[in-house]
Amino acid sequence: MANVQRLGTSDYVVLGSVLSISLGIGVFFAIRGNNTKAGYLLGNRRMGMFSVAVSMFVTLQSAISLLGVPADVYTYGTMILYLYIGVALTYVSGLFTSLPLLYPLRITSVYEYLGMRFDSNAVRLLGTCIGMLQTLIYMAIALLSPGLALQAVAGLPLWLSIVIVGIVGTIYTSIGGIKSVVWTDVFQSMIMLGGMLTAIVLGIMKAGGVTTVARVALDGGRLQFDETDPDPRVRHTVWGLVVGGFCNWYVSLFSQTMVQRISAIGTPKGAKIAYLLNIPMVIVYGLLLTMTGLTLFGFFYELGCDPYEAGYVSNRNQLMPYFMMNLLSPYPGVTGLYLSTLFSGALSTLSSGINGLAANTVEDILRPCLQRNRTSDRVVTIIAKVLVFVYGLLAIGLAYAADSMKGPLTQSSLAAFGATGGPLLGMFLLGALIPWTNRMGALCGGVIALVLNMCLSVTAQLYGHQAPTLHPAPSYACANNSAMDNGTLFPMYTNGSTDHEVTSMAPPQSKTAPTFHIYDLSYCWYGTTGMVIAVVVGVGVSLVTGRRDPKTLDPQLVFPFVRKLCNLKSRSATVDAENYKEVSMEGASCEVEKDVACKTRQHVSSIETRF
Template identity: 45%
Template sequence: MASQSDSIKFSTTDFIFLALMLGGSMAIGIFIAVRGNKKKTKEEYLLGGRHMTAIPVCLSLFATFQSAISLLGVPTEVYTYGTMMVYSQLGLILSYLIVLVTVIPLMYPLGLTSVYEYLSLRYRSRSLQVLGAAMGVSANLAYMTVALLSPALALETAVGIPLWMSICLVGSIGTVYTTLGGIKSVIWTDVFQSAIIFAGIFTVLVKGTMDVGGADKVWQIGADSGRLQFDEVSLDPRVRHTVWNQSFGSVFYWLAIHFSQSSVQRVMSTRAIGEANKVYIFTIPLVGVYGVTMCATGLVILAYFFSIGCDPLAAGFIQNKNQVVPYFVLHALRFLPGLPGLYISTIFSGALSTLSSGINSLSANTVEDFLAGPLRGRSESAVTTITKLLVCFFGLLIIGLAYLAKEFQGPITQITYTLISASSGPALGLFLLSGLFPQANSPGALVGLLAGSVVSVWQATGSFLFGYRAPTLPQGPTHLCLTDNSTAYNTTTPGYDFTSGSADLYMSPWSPNFTTPYSYLNTTTASTLGLGEREFSFYDLSYTLNPVLGTVMTVLIGLTVSLLTRPFLTDVHSPEANLLFPFCRHFWYSDRDVLNAEMKSIRQDIEE
């Protein structure tokens, strides 16, 4: 048996799996690009001609947002802090149901290309469209930067390829096929990558569970190590993870993503509103199974390292907790060449899907929101060419940003959540303000968005610099890890030092009691330790509440300013009923106005 400290490298078979995934993604993207080369219109490039069906778009939506960040971050989160984050799946599923009565019935009948065109229609304000788009672009850039960095860290751990080379490899492949094929290449490569993702995660879950000794053993170790926790119901907003902030906060987080360009662009690519509804309905079981599987994977990894008596992070074999997953894969799956390559391919698939979707949506925002005026009157071929060049530009930009972000050491899920929430929370607030209240006007919306953004970014930045750092659960044992002067490993005499001839075990400072090998942690809630001794601080709020904060501030301030400024505006107009969410139209408008709005939407749908 090889030591945990031994350097495990990819085999030829592993490289073949990785090459097949990367080559397959590139081949699919190029094939779609060549096949659709006859239609060089902007709508075909950005929206697939609005003829896509539900299943491929569903898989594309899934692959885009269940990315390498979650493949690496969720198991690591469970490994480090426990299972409370499983409650985020409740909020995630609820957000998909809310989409069916908000995003789809509002956006789809309008026939938009950019989601921020809605703001221009709603307020007759170009500045709001541009500002909203700038917020969305910021959130998208942050998300893709971390998504591209994640697999680069994994590959650096797995095969020793320099970080910059890994980032360039993934970034360039995603950029090339997205530039050539547009949204259709993105969607169909996402379908392929979704299959890779599920194959990889179930392989790791099953094999890891077998190695530990079964699901019962995994559960036992999780409980005894303090990771198995589902009962944190504290109302203290500073507690990192509770039932309430995980469930409630994730609703806002995911609703903001559903109102993003990447999501709405997929909705608009479907051939009918019924297909758009099916996209989200079909995605619910996918994300539910995926989320639970990722949490279970974290428990399996924990049980594996605890059962072999060697936590790689505590032993110093890895330096960054975000490398726990690839390290586990390289050791647990090394019995069969090719399996480590399969899982690393899974991580790459998640990154590629996120990158390709993101840079495609960024180009759509740039063309529709920032360059609509300068490009007006130009030929379709010229506009499409400019759009492709923008895709290439954003791909290169993300590669550069990912390399600059290489020093991130914190929990990758928290980093991503906070970066996105700081900008997407206020953006969600703007859409909710606009779709719920016809009283909202452009001055109110503008002030609300700016105020919500300032507060959200202020809190997010302050939490990084001055906020309370929730203690992680104690690291695992290292008593069966080999020290530097070990020259052999005897599986019948664990930890035997062949150099000195002694049979001392290499104990960690808090070595377990071997009569009850996993019962060495108390069950005190780690996330609440020390909070009672601190004065309340705005910066100590749980990161899960940041999108709630930004959203609520934007809506409240925006509505207040709108009501206060309304008497002083000379050009006061109420939006048409079709620019509000359907479920609140009858509350604000007469039945006749609502019917006219619905008939207008139906006629537009038939024409398209």
């Protein structure tokens, strides 16, 4: 790439200030005290619905989307906007499925549900392992994303970006617990919003106005909303992005990070409102990112120089930081503010992930050992804090390993998310949707779906057909970039007065490979594929090994509409005492039986009536 844009002192000051504020929030909540497990992992179940709603949103909207979606729009067009319709629909569905199912159970780890529903610690542990794998992969990509981009366009070493984000996120999460995670997410969301608006406003101004950007997007073939090809190999279609995106994202409602936040809200009404607030936030976020991508294309089109085609960036994921770093360079400190946007996106995902992993380890893996030794609640909290540090360091290491992944950031992350999340979603649906399935069905369905889905994902990375890109922006002005103008890497800006046309906007290659291969399946369908395999295998195995009598199942452990369809009468949740009898570490009234079952009997009836 051509000359790298260096950061100034003011940029480092701004970046350091933003990171210091995030760290300070963690210190604040550490001083206020997080000495109990319930306070550290769940905020004593008394957190506000608005702050939790923002945290839910920001956790899954990381630096991956901030860099990847604009680059995807620049390269492939606006079809990806349909993805956010699918994501919004997951929250609508969740209001009638996951929320009334999981919230009344008052659980700390979402995988406790699988153990209760299938009366099996093995099923619970399998779900825990798959969920933790999904979280680790997503965290690694989120942590790597800003590092790769900034290494190329700002000369910031890859290791420095990863270590800074990893260490800061690990420290404030470890000492502050869920409260620090939620409130830093709120702060970081404001930074992210400011960065996106800055990119859109300045970019449109430099490109010649909204009319110019819209005209260029239309002429350049970027405005695409009509791809309805039923072929599942086509990268982006309405069906793949809405239906496939729904299945890919629906599993997040059964993830540890999401359920941990919902469980931290004190009332069912607050939990419902948190879900509803995420619907407009997701739609607006998708629109802003799409507009950012169109602005990006409009700017370079009018400039007459495509940075990727000119060799100024090595991959299209670097287009956004390349654009922002040079556009903002005349304004001291503003470049540092944009870097803070990327770092905030990565921090929100990292902090939520490692906090959830610590909760899973304590509740699902270490719990039997801790209870046998009658470990005090204070010691358990200390163990959770240490685990946050361990998982933070592990995420830093995995971020380097993720460097070998190829393709757009959004595609890599959603492919990994769907490949692991699909089988997990299938296990939850087996339990909540089909009351007569058994533990063998859940185990076999989850394992087989995971193996097949991971094989599909890996072979697609190695041998999959690469989707054709749209015609790039013109490059006639790139030759004039031998000397920097106005201190930037861009050629002389022409205010849209250049006279140029794009002769052909249609990509020369076919949308799909000439022959059908399963590894050419669009990444949008990975979650759906894994879910279907898990459900089909689970149902088949349950039929062969013996259906469970639905009358023996607690109705609280299936979706509300399934209770009505199967005429299952509501009653307090009960759990086999032989499987779940244990000494509570809460020190309250649940001293003899497993705290989940005890807490459920105490709370589920009143909460269920409010739902």
